[in-house]
Amino acid sequence: MKEKIMNSLQRFSKAMFIPVLILPIVGVLIAVSNIFTNVRLLELLPFLNHPFIQDFFAVLSKALVSILSNLGLIFCVGLTVGLAQKKRSEAGFTAVLSFLIFIYSMNKFMEIKDMLLKNIPLSGTGQTLVLGVQILDMGIFLGLMLGIVTAYIHNRFCEIEFNNALQIYGGSRFVFIVLIPVVVILSVCLTYLWPFVQHGILSLGQFINHSGGVGIFLYGMLERILIPTGLHHLVYTPFLYSPLGGVVEINGTVLEGARNIYYAEMADPTILHLSPTVIWDARGISKMFGLLGACLAMYQTAKPKNRAKVKAILVPAAFASLIAGVTEPIEFTFLFVAPILFIVHAMLSGLSMVVLNLLDIRAIGPNGIIDFLLFNLPLGIEKTDWPYYILVGLVFFVLYYLIFKFLIIKLNLKTLGRESSGQDTKLYSKNDYKEKQQKRTDHQPNDDIDAKLIVTLLGGPDNIENVDNCYTRLRLIIRDVAVVDEDNLKLQTGASAVIKKGNNVQVVYGLKINAVRRAVDAHLINIPTTN
Known part of the structure; x- marks a missing residue:
């Protein structure tokens, strides 16, 4: 049973990666749009203040924000495609249909029961507009639930075929036939159940966000330590895109999740300081600075005759971590030869986020230095305190270096260049x-x-x-x-x-x-x- 549960969680985590992979690209392009419409940049480079340039990036930003406004649909389709075992394109098409059936069914049922709020702003009421349809505000959880349901029914019935006149109703068409009553019943049930779930999620989010350094440390440590299982996506995604990561009202609109809040505050010049929820996305210290210190420690503790080879292996890996935030090659280098180093790394990653929170530093660098420059420099020091982020990063570079070097020598750990005769530990060269x-x-x-x-x-x-x-x-x-x-x-x-x-x-x-x-x-x- 334990193995089945773990396999299911890994498949779910892997499927979630399909929509999650797109969202950082959206963020980077929104950041680029923000750069070209930044008032300070326009003062330095007045030629950018051309109507065509400004209109183009205004349209680009608005178009990309629409993705963040429809995360439920995106997660529904992405998760369905990821979980589908066969006929994935047909599964994705069916997911769109199930999403539309759900929102219109819930809207009509709420209208019949006179549950729809009228003539008042919906922000903060528990109801919202999804594709222009007023329903309960379920955020990405609607997409997750419908994605799982649609994928399950698709996998079970997508290969059922009928003979003679009923042949046209086989395969994916039969999946759709089965989905219709299931989704309608689900929409009716959730109309009554979701307000209680919604209250629980908001209460949990408030508890986590008020837990101070303890909650942030656990978040940062778990996000790293679950890397070997592939379940780390299940840790950070809810914080970035659901009420667990905070709920903030900006210009009359209630936003949920650290990443969504950050994008909105980034685009609003009247907001002088980013929200505390941004800390849930501050995962860059260990990627841009910490692991570089670990690489230096492994290099210096390697046997002198092996250092040239170790350098050739570690430099590309360290560069990938610094530039793109790809950390797994480095992490797995010491994960299997010295697991204690991986545990220490996870703890230091959580600690770095606690330090940023204590110092009230709101800069982020989730995917390396490129993201760091695009997201933080255009907003200025007043809004992000990005120079202090770099200072904290340098401190953690030294901490990683000293701690890793001490542990490697003290415990005689067989890291790169210190292997026993006949053994070889490598990344790729x-x-x-x-x-x-x-x-x-x-x-x-x-x-x-x-x-x-x-x-x-x-x-x-x-x-x-x-x-x-x-x-x-x-x-x-x-x-x-x-x-x-x-x-x-x-x-x-x-x-x-x-x-x-x-x-x-x-x-x-x-x-x-x-x-x-x-x-x-x-x-x-x-x-x-x-x-």
Whole structure:
């Protein structure tokens, strides 16, 4: 039962990554729009104050904000597609239909029961407009619930076919037929139940936001320590996009979630200081500064004869963490050889957020220095206190360096360059790629990716039930995990780690993961299987 629950949570977390992956792009483009319409920048560069430029970025910002205003629909479709086992495009289309049926059903039922509020602003009343339809304000939870329900029914009935005259009602059309009464009944039930759930969520959010440093520390630590399980998305997503991350009224509009509040406050020049809820998105200290200190400690504690090799491995990984916020290659480097370092890293990550909160620093850098520059510099020092964020980051760089160096030497931890004879711990380097190219027998779509070898080391195409990926990991459902060749996946294909949990296998490839996924998909399509 425990394994089934864990597998379900991992599938849910992996599916959530589809909509979550889009939202940072939205944030970056909103930040860019804010830069080009910033009053201070226009004073320095008056040529930007051209009607065409200003109108373009005003339209861009408004268009992107519409995504944040319809997160329920986005999560519904994204989660359905992610959880669908077959016919994903049809599942996504069905999700849109179920969402529309739900909001119009709830609206009509509330109208019949005279529950709709009239002639008053809806902000803060528990009701809102979704695609222009007035219903209970369920936020992303509506999308999560409908996504799960739609995906479950789709997976169960999408391959049912009928004969003769009823043939037209088979497959995805039968899924839609089943969904109609289910969604209508669900909308009626939630009309009565959701106000109680809503009250509970708001109360929990208020408790968490008033728990001070304890709550922030636990959030920051859990967001890191759950990385190996792939469940860390379940920690930060509710805080960024639901009332758990705060509820703030801006210009008569009630906004929920740290990320949504931040975007609104970023675009409003009359707000001089960002809300305390922004702290839930302040995950950049460990990424931009802390892990760089850890890399320096691992380099300096390596055996002198191995330092050149260790440097070649750590510099690209540290650069990826600094620039793009991709931390997993570094984290997995010491996770499997010295788990205590990973625990210390998670605790320091939580501590860094507590320090930012105590010093009232509202700058953020969730995905590396590029995000940091785009989000904070245009808002100015008064609004974000970004120079103090950098100062705190430098302090944590030193802390990481000193603590990691002390632990590595004191406990004689076998980090990079300190391995016993015959052992090798690596991320990925040019030597790995050269060795891999020499052993290749078939030309692959990507010159440095041997998809045939990867599939073979995973037990062959017949052993692979499902292939997916996130930022840095190839996520697979494997029939027989015992035949997965973990050592050679790392030695021959450039994987920095292989994680096994039940039938779920995650192979960490870092920033080249999209190319790996495409190569593996292309190879599996061209190989007949006995699935």
